[in-house]
Amino acid sequence: DVKVTQSSRYLVKRTGEKVFLECVQDMDHENMFWYRQDPGLGLRLIYFSYDVKMKEKGDIPEGYSVSREKKERFSLILESASTNQTSMYLCASRLPITGSNEQFFGPGTRLTVL
Amino acid sequence: AQSVTQLGSHVSVSEGALVLLRCNYSSSVPPYLFWYVQYPNQGLQLLLKYTSAATLVKGINGFEAEFKKSETSFHLTKPSAHMSDAAEYFCAVSETSGGYQKVTFGTGTKLQVIP
Numbered sequence: 001d002v003k004v005t006q007s008s009r010y011l012v013k014r015t016g017e018k019v020f021l022e023c024v025q026d027m028d029h030e031n032m033f034w035y036r037q038d039p040g041l042g043l044r045l046i047y048f049s050y051d052v053k054m055k056e057k058g059d060i061p062e063g064y065s066v067s068r069e070k071k072e073r074f075s076l077i078l079e080s081a082s083t084n085q086t087s088m089y090l091c092a093s094r095l096p097i098t099g100s101n102e103q104f105f106g107p108g109t110r111l112t113v114l
Numbered sequence: 115a116q117s118v119t120q121l122g123s124h125v126s127v128s129e130g131a132l133v134l135l136r137c138n139y140s141s142s143v144p145p146y147l148f149w150y151v152q153y154p155n156q157g158l159q160l161l162l163k164y165t166s167a168a169t170l171v172k173g174i175n176g177f178e179a180e181f182k183k184s185e186t187s188f189h190l191t192k193p194s195a196h197m198s199d200a201a202e203y204f205c206a207v208s209e210t211s212g213g214y215q216k217v218t219f220g221t222g223t224k225l226q227v228i229p
Contacts, residue, residue: 041221102163108157
């Protein structure tokens with residue numbers, strides 16, 4: 001059974017803290033994604049990586065960075081957390097061969113920044 | 115640029131009634147289209163996808179969707195709603211952009227099933 005796991009389901013941090021969100025997939029997928037999900041806005045792409053050590057900005061990269069040192073792991077970093085980064089964060093992975101390949105999602109991390 | 119519009123952020127149906135969730139897309143090339151479902155406190159999972167093989171696509175849990183190019187629509191239907199269908203549903207479109215496969219999600223529709 002394919003699996004995408006995220007390091008935490010719930011996280012509470014203080015403004016200004018550095019926050020690491022970890023995502024691991026066991027499907028040997030090249031592509032990995034980080035989204036944030038907010039009510040009424042759907043899923044918005046923060047960053048994606050199409051292979052190890054590769055990264056590309058998505059639609060809302062400001063305030064975030066990412067790291068992909070190994071194929072199975074994709075980390076999202078909030079350099080200095082702010083209250084407007086309170087959100088649900090979803091990680092996904094996918095085979096890149098064609099655009100018809102679906103994404104597999106982790107369970108999400110609900111981050112609250114106080 | 116591609117985009118996805120889901121009409122109705124909330125839809126309520128009675129148990130046993132028809133479910134219809136609307137999705138319209140815009141894309142400059144023939145797209146790949148997806149419906150995902152998200153149950154409370156979970157990630158998204160694939161319901162079904164359109165890849166140009168057939169315009170009527172059947173998915174899991176009795177859902178199906180029909181691709182209508184003339185209407186640029188990909189509406190999701192289920193003949194008879196079940197309580198377990200209560201969830202949020204997302205339509206998504208995938209197309210090549212700048213050498214990458216870019217996926218754009220709609221804003222989601224929350225389905226409430228009334229007993």
